[in-house]
Amino acid sequence: MGDNSDEKLEQLFAAARSGGIDTASLEEHFETRLMARIAERNAGSMPWYLLVWRMIPGFAVATLITAACSLIFNPSRYSDLFAGITVGQEDTITISSLVGE
Helix, strand or coil: CHHHHHHHHHHHHHHHHHCCCCCHHHHCCHHHHHHHHHHHHHCCCCCHHHHHHHHHHHHHHHHHHHHHHHHHCCCCCCCCCCHHHHCCHHHHHHHHHHHCC
16 A cells, blocks of 8 residues: 555656646736836835935035135135144243243
């Protein structure tokens, strides 16, 4: 009895192996499903880095306006470009050398 069932099982497996896989239902409208999936993925929210790239012209305009206002409305201009950084440095160095720090 065991030999007969093994033969039937082998015949069943052989029949399953010889038959091809039916993919006709998966092949239908494949492009439509693929394009719908891509459109759904793209319809999500915009990544933050794209928003930053779109804001760069606004930041550039704000920087130019700030630079223009600082040049126009600054009543005491120095001819030295680094005067804003070094103003008061000489006094600090002199006092620290006299005090001994």
